[in-house]
Amino acid sequence: MFVWFVLSLLTLPEATGTNAGVNIKLTQKGLEYGRQTGIASIQQKLRTLHVPDISGTESVDPIGKVQYSLTGMQIVNLGLPQSSLGLVPGTGVSLSIANAFISLHAKWRVKYLWIIEDSGSFDLAVSELSIRTTIAVMSDDTGHPSISMINCATTVGRSSITFHGGASWLYNLFSSFINKALRDALQKQICHLVADSIAEMNPHLKTLNVIARVDKYAEIEYSMVASPAISSTSIDLGLKGEFYNIGQHKEPPFSPKPFSLPSQDTSMLYIGVSAFTANSAGFVYHSAGALSFNITDDMIPSESPLHLNTGTFEVFIPQIAKMYPGLMMQLLVKTEKEPILTFESNNVTVQASSTVTAYAIQPNSTLSPLFVLNLQGSVSASVYVNELKLAGAVTLNEIDMSLAKSYVGPFQVTSLDNIFKTVLKVAVIPKVNARLAEGYPLPAIGMMQLVNTQLQVMKDYLLIGTDVQLNPLCHDFLFWGGKNMLPQCATRVLKHQGFLYGVE
Known part of the structure; x- marks a missing residue:
């Protein structure tokens, strides 16, 4: 999903240079697309939420101790009608979901006065559910991107429980503490699920190669030259954007000049490719005798x-x-x-x-x-x-x-x-x-399609403004960690990252 593209860009390992050969600006429009595509994945993931069986003993007047168990809980309905994806300056990305709702169906069983048992089923409706989480982005000790959840808070605004079967006079006696037990279990499980979903992305982020193979002569390095500049409206990144001979990273006799992208927000993504990047290609191909x-x-x-x-x-x-x-x-x-x-x-x-x-x-x-x-x-x-x-x-x-x-x-x-x-x-x-x-690969967008792309030649750099959309062939790869990844997507992604040069 697009949000993982954002995170992968944020977490590229840093280079030692000063000026960037390639600058990237991700706008609020791009974040909005990330929210739209990401929330669909999160909703699908939440449908796999597993609430474990709950059992316990409570004192209920006037009958005394009541032993209860709630088993076989299954989600029958779930919705995330309101959500927002924001930027946390200096940290990463924040995700907020509001007015979510979940409906559960399960079985209940009670035992009281030591010998009397009763059972039935119930439906739990949870509404005004909110989820707030902050995701940190960093590089691991191998220089690959890594993400982790800093915090997560889940709040259940309202819930109601409807019992079926058994003695109806028991319902009101223990509905309150059963309701509370279920609310607590949901809040705990949702944050665990969010944390697991984030952690599951790390093995795939490790496949992100900041060295993009071009051909038998050259490769491009897209490592970061400085930490990302995160404002409330955009993310600005400076990438090295330098061609090198395969296996020999020799610096050219010239350096990149500083440049910045104009303040535009009509496209999701802006990419500035400097004359330095193009000239480093000329240096590499000349040195290789190509x-x-x-x-x-x-x-x-x-x-x-x-x-x-x-x-x-x-x-x-x-x-x-x-x-x-x-x-x-x-x-x-x-x-x-x-x-x-x-x-x-x-x-x-x-x-x-x-x-x-x-x-x-x-x-x-x-x-x-x-x-x-x-x-x-x-x-x-x-x-x-x-x-x-x-x-x-x-x-x-x-x-x-x-x-x-x-x-x-x-x-x-x-x-x-x-x-x-x-x-x-x-x-x-x-x-x-x-x-x-x-052509020559653009940075770190191998699983996306560019749409509505415009290119302008500016003083000392090329300005590419583009919207993006998820490649349909890669939908399963992005949402489900590759379990159902189509062969076409695998070839496309690996070829773009330089693992399969010349493979069609």
Whole structure:
């Protein structure tokens, strides 16, 4: 349920950094959705309430001691018509339920004057029942989230008991103390049930992994950089939001700049993704050598007038065809340093410094170097949210080339502009866009669906405003601890958390 998403965000282990790469704001609208979905689960859980058999002895005038037993108590009706979920600054979450009602049916038996016995059944109607509890959120000694109930109070406003069977003159004699015994038992059992329900979430919170696997090269860390700021209307969290190479957490040569989310409350959830997060991705993929592309002629559309062979380049560099007549060519495009991404209002651009090495492919498949170009390129990017991931696409703006080294003598680099622009557009950009379309996981919402999502490009960060709803496939997993979890939900959750990369 949504409330557990709130708790899991609150209890992510803290990192040692200062500024956040990702900021999250949970609004009052989001808490209201948590209340609506959570109360349905609590009501279903309360229907499993078990009131143990009660027995005892009471002195009843004028007949003396009466031994009684109440057995087989079952809930026949239950309702939670009023509830509220609030924030406790510096602590966690408070839950209040008011005007709840419970109806019980059970059997009674009495023995008095040592030998006389009587029995029957009864119905107990409890109304104006209130439940108030405060839930603390923390991290355990392994760095996983942990929750516990700080306090719980249950108040039974009114109750009435109706007896069936037996001698009716006995009813009024012992109804008062039986009524009290039942009220006390209910109050005690309800708080135990609430505490058990909270404790049952801890094994599942332990499955929350703050390291989200992206692909074979990268993972994202979403640990907290500071304690959550809890006000009366929202929860603000700062997450590290940094890409790392798999198994090697090396810091980039730049740090996140502080930023804060605007005060908005039209959506349940706001997520701010900084330029630092995106640039840490560029640093990771460059360090891993993943921003390197081999381009061969079979990647060029057959209808293109330009192809990767020495005959095409003969027009611009005549000595190539003389030295390597009739050979196919291969290009190696490789970043020289990490690309730099910039967020401006409604605009995303990426600057990249690369080299392009051209080779002639010999008949025995060996590569003979022809020349090396320095390439400065600029692309524009569009960014969007796809299900639970942030995705995008780029288009080429401009390139600036210079000759770094030639193995075939001097030539005019500017004459190759059109060739390389075409190659980049038809071979490199589609590969980049195919990877960007796969997306990058957003933090800690693997069992939710995003709806009514809007994305704005702000100065130095992306602002995602979204509502959420419970994934129907994961309903049983969230409400019942996985006992009836569907395989589709299991795959979805594990894949999002990085346990099953590449599994569909």
